[in-house]
Amino acid sequence: MVVRTNPTACIIVIGNEVLSGRTQDVNIQFLARGLAERGIVLGEVRIIPDEREVIIATVNEMRGRFDHVFTTGGIGPTHDDITSESIAAAFGVPWEKHPEAWALLEARYPPGAFNPARQRMATLPRGAGLIDNPVSGAPGFTIGNVHVMAGVPRIMQAMFRWLAPRLAGGPPVVQQAVYARDLPEGRLAEGLGELQHTHAGVDLGSYPYERLGGKGVAVVAKGTDPAAVEAACAAVAALMQRLGADPQPGEPPR
Amino acid sequence: MVVRTNPTACIIVIGNEVLSGRTQDVNIQFLARGLAERGIVLGEVRIIPDEREVIIATVNEMRGRFDHVFTTGGIGPTHDDITSESIAAAFGVPWEKHPEAWALLEARYPPGAFNPARQRMATLPRGAGLIDNPVSGAPGFTIGNVHVMAGVPRIMQAMFRWLAPRLAGGPPVVQQAVYARDLPEGRLAEGLGELQHTHAGVDLGSYPYERLGGKGVAVVAKGTDPAAVEAACAAVAALMQRLGADPQPGEPPR
Numbered sequence: 085m086v087v088r089t090n091p092t093a094c095i096i097v098i099g100n101e102v103l104s105g106r107t108q109d110v111n112i113q114f115l116a117r118g119l120a121e122r123g124i125v126l127g128e129v130r131i132i133p134d135e136r137e138v139i140i141a142t143v144n145e146m147r148g149r150f151d152h153v154f155t156t157g158g159i160g161p162t163h164d165d166i167t168s169e170s171i172a173a174a175f176g177v178p179w180e181k182h183p184e185a186w187a188l189l190e191a192r193y194p195p196g197a198f199n200p201a202r203q204r205m206a207t208l209p210r211g212a213g214l215i216d217n218p219v220s221g222a223p224g225f226t227i228g229n230v231h232v233m234a235g236v237p238r239i240m241q242a243m244f245r246w247l248a249p250r251l252a253g254g255p256p257v258v259q260q261a262v263y264a265r266d267l268p269e270g271r272l273a274e275g276l277g278e279l280q281h282t283h284a285g286v287d288l289g290s291y292p293y294e295r296l297g298g299k300g301v302a303v304v305a306k307g308t309d310p311a312a313v314e315a316a317c318a319a320v321a322a323l324m325q326r327l328g329a330d331p332q333p334g335e336p337p338r
Numbered sequence: 339m340v341v342r343t344n345p346t347a348c349i350i351v352i353g354n355e356v357l358s359g360r361t362q363d364v365n366i367q368f369l370a371r372g373l374a375e376r377g378i379v380l381g382e383v384r385i386i387p388d389e390r391e392v393i394i395a396t397v398n399e400m401r402g403r404f405d406h407v408f409t410t411g412g413i414g415p416t417h418d419d420i421t422s423e424s425i426a427a428a429f430g431v432p433w434e435k436h437p438e439a440w441a442l443l444e445a446r447y448p449p450g451a452f453n454p455a456r457q458r459m460a461t462l463p464r465g466a467g468l469i470d471n472p473v474s475g476a477p478g479f480t481i482g483n484v485h486v487m488a489g490v491p492r493i494m495q496a497m498f499r500w501l502a503p504r505l506a507g508g509p510p511v512v513q514q515a516v517y518a519r520d521l522p523e524g525r526l527a528e529g530l531g532e533l534q535h536t537h538a539g540v541d542l543g544s545y546p547y548e549r550l551g552g553k554g555v556a557v558v559a560k561g562t563d564p565a566a567v568e569a570a571c572a573a574v575a576a577l578m579q580r581l582g583a584d585p586q587p588g589e590p591p592r
Binding site for chain 1: 361362374382385392414418456458530543546
């Protein structure tokens, strides 16, 4: 609503290990925050299996709908790492030896150890530009508006840090929160709905919480105009006070 | 591949707070594990914004493609909780006072406190069956093959525990892991690819790890035939041994 003119993004997590419950994904939150800082609005996330046809269909749908598409996972050397060849198929380009990636990886291994499995990591869609991997060497890549990164969090984070300043962004999306202990969401709801109308340039989200330190409700204001975000937060705090609560700035303590 | 005859599921996380990076989702992993125990294969997850048209389109696409659809989030009393009315629209049924939910919630509040915002939580798609909420009262609901649950993890978990034994399941999907320290994935890859061919009834996934205790590679075997899963794991362990590594059962210690 408030950020429709900012560039948009989608994340595609390619990972049977997330769908099976083996792995708790932590890449989505990292990317979501990094994108918000660059003023890029994350519009959707999909977690899909390591299956060629699903990857092709998902990438082709999303690269048409969003300004940026980020994928994580499936670019290692094993038989279940099929992201790279699937993305070549999605773009309808050959999947072939990438001279720069090849030279980079060949130099990394002792003689004879750059085996066919590792050579797969230097086999990329034609036209791909490399994303630097300072952690383990095997690069990610960008083709069109699709950025293909590793699934291992430490490697993915390094890749995104390299990538972020190179992405077309927009005005940063700022967030400000206010919370009130022991205020039930159901008492706040009506007044908050009215405030969303009068502060239409800001997104107001309401989140009940329950922590060791007590329970209550947090309201998060989000937008690209810092003054409008601050004004909305002040109005929410005043509303909380009228309801007899004691509003505090920020998120409730953990 | 191995579990095509099991019922399938999809999760739709309805949550601006996840897309903005404010909240680390933990519901997906909980549901993924619970579904696997029931023999239900999680085929896809989508995280979408609290936007009516997006919710309607996503629910209608997914309920046609999967046996079960689970949604989390957006069923509270505030203006940004629009899941329930959007799902009524997706099914083309009225969104109306649900007598059972209404009676349940009205009894929960002191006289006068069951205000219009709280009454929204008792307003459901016509034909919905309730999902018990022992934590905070406001029920989830099932309509067709769509199960609508809260986003707050403790409430969502209680709802799923109530729901799970009522879901049509299949043979449980069992997983078994074996790992080897200091074995690079790139050395294991070729042999592992061959094992995937000879153990076609089992899914073999390869996951490099890096922990305080060291780094290496874990292989997870997954399938509905426990004996086949065990045999595949034994074959992977033997392969690791041939490569000079010392395979250990289970996941690498954290």
